[in-house]
Amino acid sequence: MKAALTLASKLTVGALFGIGCTICAPRSLRADPLRLRADAIGSTTSPVGLLVLRGEDKFKPWLDAEAVAWVGATSTPDVTGDALVLTVRARDLQGRGEVRVGRFVHVSGAVRPLHIDGLRATGRILASGTSVEVFTGAPVVMRFGTRPYDVAWGGRISQIAFGTLSFGVSYLQRHVGASVLDREVGPDLTFAPTEWFDFAGRAAYDLVSSRPTDALASLALKTGPLRTEAFVTHRSAGRLLPATSLFSVLGDIPSTTSGLSLRLHAAPRLDLWATGAALVQGDELGGYATGRASLALDDAHDGSVGFEVRRQYFGTARWSGGRVFTRVPVSRTFAATAEFELVVPDKPVGTSKVWPWGLLAIAYRISPNWDVAGAVEAMRTRDDRNEVHGLVRATWSLEKL
C-alpha cells in the first residue's frame, strides 16, 4: 500500500511538474504546438485520473513526444498508478523512416500486440513502397517493475503494390529468462481495389508448438447504402495466454467464429445493423445474433434514439436481451443520455430471472477547455443484489497551436 501510494504521489508530482514547466516556461522554450489533456473519472467504485500529454516542436518538426499516465484507486484496497505510454519519436519528414523510443504498445502485422519498454525503427523506400520495421524491448511489468532477462524482438517487412494491395510478413520472439516463450510468424494482407470491395486477413503460426495460433479474415462488399461483411476468426487459447501458463499445454482447443454482418444506411438519419455468427469450440457448437437500429434526431447526428436486441446461445452461456438508448442534445453545450437494458438468462442464477440495467447521464461543456459529465447507473447483479453507482468525469484540455 505504502509503495503504491509513493508511486502514485511520484506520478502526480511528475505530471504537475510537467504541466507547471510548460505553462511557466518562456514562450521561446515551449514545445509548440502543444496539447495537454487530463481526465478525472470518479465512480463510487474506483476513481481514476488520466493525464495525456503531447508535444511537438515547431522548430524541430521531426521530433515529438507523447505520454499517458493514470493514477487511481481501484476496487482492490491499494491506490495504484502507472504510465501507459511514454515515448519520443524522431521521424524523417519525407516519410522515409522513424524511430520511437520508450514505453508503447507495439502493434504490427499478424503477430500479437506487445506492450514494451523498448525501441522501434521503421525504414521506407518511397519509390517502391517497401517498408522494413524492427523492434526490441522488455515486456512491460506493472508499476515500472522489471523482470530481468525478459526480452522480445522481431520485425515486419511489407510492400504496397498498385496503391490497392498491402501485404507483409512479421516475426516475434519472446524470452523469459533463458527460455523461449514463443516464436510467432505470420502474413498479413489488405486488398481494396475498388470502393465497393475490400479484403483483409492475417494469420500467425507458432514455431515452438508447431500450430496455427490465430487466423482472421474479413471480406466486405458495399453496394449503395448496404455494407455486407463476411468474417472468420480462428483463435488458439495458446496465443492469448502467457506461454508459461499450464493451460497452454492442456490440448488447446481453438475457438472458431464465422459470420455475416450487415449495415444498412436506410435513410439519411436511419442506420440498421445486423450480425449473426456461428461459434465452434471443440465439440461445442453455438452462436449469437445481434440487431440494432439507430435514428438520428438531427442532421448533424448529435442526438439519436434506438434499440438493440441480442441472442446468445453457446454451451451454458445462453441469454436474450434488449437495450434502448437515446441521446438528446438540449443545447450546443448540454446533452442528456439515457440507456436501459434487460437481459433474460436461459438458466437464472439465484432467484433473479432478469438482469435489468439503466444509466442516466448528462454532459456539459463549460468552455472550450472544460467538459464535465455525470451519470447514475443502476443494476441488478448476478447474485441478486441491487446496486447503484455514480460516475463523474471532468476533462480539461489545452491546445496551443
Added chain:
Amino acid sequence: MARRVPPHKRAPLTLALLILCMLVGACAGILGIKKKTDAGHPFEHRKHTVAGINCLTCHGPIKEATENAPITLPTTQTCLTCHKKPHDARDCNGCHGDQSIREGAMAARKHLKFAHKRHLPAVKGQCVPCHSEAGSVDPTSLRPAMAQCFSCHEHKDQWATNDCAGCHRDLPSEGSRPATHLVHDGEWLREHGIRAAASKELCSNCHQESMCASCHGKTTAALPWKLAVGDLKLDRLHPGNFMARHPMEAKIGGGLCTTCHAETTCSGCHSSKKVGAGTGAKSPHPVGWVRAVGGSHGTAARLDPVSCAACHGGAGEMLCVGCHKVGAPGGSPHGPGFASKLDKKKDLPCRLCHVP
C-alpha cells in the same frame, strides 16, 4: 401470358402500398429524407457573383491572409458599404448565411495549413475554381473538396506514406473522415484487429499510441468507455450490465479477455468482492470441481481450456502445478497428440513439472 389479378384482390395490396407510402411520407422529416426548411438559408453568393461583384470586395483581407490569419467573414459594416438602406436593423449574418457552412469554414481555418495569400496569385485572383459551390443556388459547403487541392498539387510521396501533416495541422484532433474512409461503426471493435494488421500507417494518421495502449496496455485500470461518460457509444466493448453477463461473454470470447486485461484482473476483483477463488471466498465452480483425486475440473478443462483461461490466464502455474507435477497425484495434464519443441528441462512452463 400473365394472368390478370382481379380488382377485388388487388385492393388490399394497393391499400397496403398506399399506407406504406403515407407512412414514409409522414416520417420523411424524421428520417432526414425531407429537406430541412427551418434552418437559415445559405448566403446569396450566386446572386452576388452573377452581378459581377468580385469576391475580394467583401472578403478583402483574404488576399493577405497567411497560415495563421483569422477567418475573413464579412461583417454588417461590410454589407452596408453597398446596401446603404438595409431592410432590417439586425445583424446581416443572423439571417443571411447557413451556420453549418460557416462552421465548416471555421473548422477548415482551424485544422488546415493554408495561406490564401500564397494561392491567390497562382489562380490569378479567381476564387471560384476552388470554391465552385459559391456559384451554386443552394450550396451545402463552400469548403473545397480535398480532390480540388490535388488537382494542382501532387503529393505523391506524402500520399504513399500517409503523411498528411503537410496540410493538416493535426488529423487526430481534427476528427474528420473523408467520405471514402473506413467505416468505424457497427462491428468495428471486432474488425479493427484484422484491418489494422496491414494498415498501421493508415491508422496512425488519426490515432496516437495512446489509442492502442488504452486497451492493449497491460497496466491500465481506466476502462476506455468510462472516459466517454455522457456520450452514447453504440459500439462500446462492454455495454449495459456487462458485470452480470461477464462469465457468459467470457465463455464465447475464446479467452479474448486477456487481450486487454492483465492476468490478475479477474482474481483481484473476485477476491475483493468475496466472489470466486481466494481465501475465504465462495467459489463459482460446482461442488466436486476439485477433489483429493481428480474431480470434474479435469474433464471440463480439456473440453474447454479457453473458459479456464478467461479467469485463470496467468495462474496456471500456481493452480495446476501443485497436483500435476511429474510424480504428483494429478498426473499428466497434456491432451492427446500434444507436441512441443520446448525443452522440458529448461523452458517454461515445462520445467515447472518436469524438473524435480
